[in-house]
Amino acid sequence: MIQGIQAQYGSAILRELFPHGWKSRAELAEILGLDRATVTRIVQFCMERGYLVEAEGGEAEHERLSLSEGEKLQGRPRVPLGIPDSLGYVVGIEIQREFVKAGALLPSGTILIEHFFPRKKDDELLEVIQEDVAAFIRTPPLTTLPLLGIGIAVSGLVDPLRGELFFSPTKERGATPLKIKEPVEQWFGVPVFVDNDAKCSCYDILTYGTGRERRHFLYVFCEFLESPEDPLTYERIGIGNALVLNGKVYYGKAFQAGEFRSVFADPQIPGQFGRASCGYYKDIRSNSDRRRLFIEELARNIAFIANFLDLEAVYMGGGIEIFRQEMTSCFEKAVADTWLYQEELPRTIPLYIAETDAKPAVRGAAAMVYRHIFEGPLHPELSIPTGLTYLEGLRR
Template sequence: MHKSTNKRCKSNGKVARSGRVARSNGIDQTEKARNAARIIRTIWKNPLISRYEIAERLHLERSTITHQVNRLLELGLITEISEGQAGPAGGRKPIHLAINKDYGYIIGIEMQVEAYSVVAVNLAGEVLRFKTAEKLITPEHFIQEVLEIALNFAEEMGGTERLIGVGVGMGGIIDSERGLIHYSIPLHLTSPLDFAGAIAERTRIPFLIGNDANCCSWGELAFHKADGLKNFLFTLVQFRSGNVAIQEYGGVGVGFGIVIDSKVYTGTNFTAGEFRSAYWTDGNRAQFSIPYEEIMTVTKNPQILERFTRELARNVALFVNTFNLNKVFIGGDIEAYDLDAPAIFAEEIRHNWMYPTPPACEATYSTLGEKAVSYGAAGMLLYRIFTSTHLPVDYEGDQDPLVLSLHL
C-alpha cells in the first residue's frame, strides 16, 4: 500500500508564500492544475473510487491519472483505503482512493451580537472540537475579535500548522466571493466592511465569510455530498436570549439558504434568503404576524411556538412548491424543542400543493443544532476548495495546494 507523506508547511500562524510555480510551459501547468482539481473533486464526491473509474468518468488518459494520483498521494491529500474486487476477467484488484480526512482541519465560526460558537472539523466533516461562549461583539472591534477567536481556538487544536482556513458565518447581506459585508442588522454594521481586505492585512491564513443561513446550505452540500442534493432549502431558526436581541427583534431570527442545481443562490444583491413573513404586520419589530410581545415568549410558550412554526411553514410551502424543491432542512435552535416541526412543514407543503399526486419534498431536521452555522461556515470553505477549477499540485514552494486552490 502506498505510504503518503504530508509536505504541508506553515509558520507563525501565516501561510508561507515563497516559491515559484514550476513552469516550463504555462499552458501545460494550467492543464495539469485543472486536471488535478477535477481528479480530487471526483475523489471527494465519490469516496472509495478507483483509478480506472476516475479515468472513465473524466475521459483522461491512464498515464495522466497515474501521475496526478501519485502526486496527490505524495502530498498527503488523498489516501489508498482498500482493495476492491477484481473484474470478471480477473487481473489486479483495484485500489480504492479517498480524501485523507486527517490532512488538516478547518475552523468554522458563528458570530452573534452577544456570543459566538466555533468548531473544528476534518476534511470528512467530523467534529474535532466545539465550544460556544458569551462575548459582546461591536462593529469597531469585529475584525480583531474574529481573528482572536480563530487563532485562540487554533492554539487549542495544537497550532496553525495543520489549519487550512477559517469560515465565518453571520447574519447580514454578505458577498462571500469578495469578502464584503454590506449590511448586518444583528451586528449593527450599517456601512460596507471589507472583511477580506482587513483580514489579509493581519494574517495570511485564508478566511471566508458568508451569510449564516447560506453557510448552513454550504455545510449540507460539503458534508452530505453523497446524498445527491440538488434543489433544497435550509430554514435557519435561531432563538436568542441576550438583551440586545430580545429588545430589537424579540430574539427570534429566521433566514433561508437556497440551493438550486447544487449551487447556493445569493441573488442579485446578495439578499436572497433574507426573510419577512408574508403575514407580517406593519410596525411589528418581529419578522412575523405574531406581536412582538408574544413572540418574545416563543421558547417558553408551546402554543406560541407552534403558531410561529405554522406561520413559518406556510411561507416555506409557497416557496418550495413554486420552485419544486425536493428537500427542506430545518436547523438551528428550534431542533432542541419538543415540537415536530418537520411534520408541520410537510402538512403545510401538502396543503399548498395543487395536484392530486403528493409533493416530492421531504422536510427534516438538520441534526446540527447549535453547531449549524459554525459547522456550515467550515463547509463553505471546504466546498470552495473542492469545487475549485485549479489545484496547482506541482507548485514549487511550500504553500499548501489547498490554500492555493482558494484563489484568495
C-alpha cells in the first residue's frame, strides 16, 4: 500500500501518462524531479494493481518517446509506460428531454459500447438512469471491466459541487432542484459527476481533442430537435456555450457562465433569440432566408465573444454540422465585422465543427471523470479523492 507523499508521487506519474503520454521511468524521474528508485518502486506498485503497463515493443509507443539511438544504447532499454484500457471504463451519459445517450469510454478515449434510450414524456429523469443505465452496464463486455465512475451531462443550470439540476428542458419550471449525484452514487457505488452538457463537451476537447494544445476557446453546443409531425421543422432549438480560459473550464461565480440569449433578442419575447415569436427559427431547414438570418445572428454573437476575449478557436457541435458550410462562411465574416482593427491587424479565428456521428456530450461527461481522476480535482471544493487515492478507493 502506498500512502502520503508516495501516493502523491504516484498520482503525479499517472497525470504525466494520461491519456497518451507514454514515457519511461527515467523520463518520469527527470520530469517530476524524483530519484529513479522512488519512481521504480511506485511504478511497480501501479503495475501490480493494473494501473500501468509496459509497452510490448510496439513501434507506435517507442516513436512517442523520441529517443535518440545513443539513449537507447545506454544501459537498460527505456521501456515506455502507459495507462491501459484494461484499467476499466467510465460511463458518460447525456440526458435530454426526449432521449438519453450512454457510452462506455476507456482511458484512451475509445468508446467501447454505446446505447440510445428514447424517453417517454412521463419518464422521470432518475428512473431512466436507474433502470436503463443499469441495464446498459450489465451489457457485455462491460461486465468484465471495472466501472471507474459516471459522468452525467444535462442541459440547463447545474451545481457541479452538489450534483443538482436547478433548471433544464428535462424538468418542469419552478420545480425544486433535482438531486442527481447522491442517489446515482448510492445505486452504482462509484463517484458521480454532473455538469452542463456544453461544459462536458469542453472536457472532451480538452482531454482527447485538439483543445489539449489550446488554452482559450469557446464551445457552442447546438440542439436541433426535429418535429415528429414534420421532419423539416424543428420542435426546439437550444444553444449552450462553455468557455475555456487558461486551459480550464470557466464556471463564473454561480456555475452559470455560458448561458446564452442573443444580444439581438427582443426583450419582450421569450426564448434565446426573441425574434417575433419563440418559434421564429423553427423552419430554418426549409426556409433558406430564415436559415441565413439564424446563422448570421448566431455567428455574430459567437464572433463578438471570441474577439472580445481574444480566443484561439471556437468549437461547435450537437447538430450544427448540417449547416457547416454556411456557418463557417458567416462566422469568418462576423469575426472580421466585429473586430475593430481588421484593416490594420486582420484577424481570423479557427472554427471547428464536429462530425455528424460525434457524441461530444457523452464523451465529455466521461472525460470529465477521467480528468478528475488523473489531472486533479475539477473543483477545489470537491471532497472526492484524485489519482492513486481515487483508484485505491474503488478497490475497497
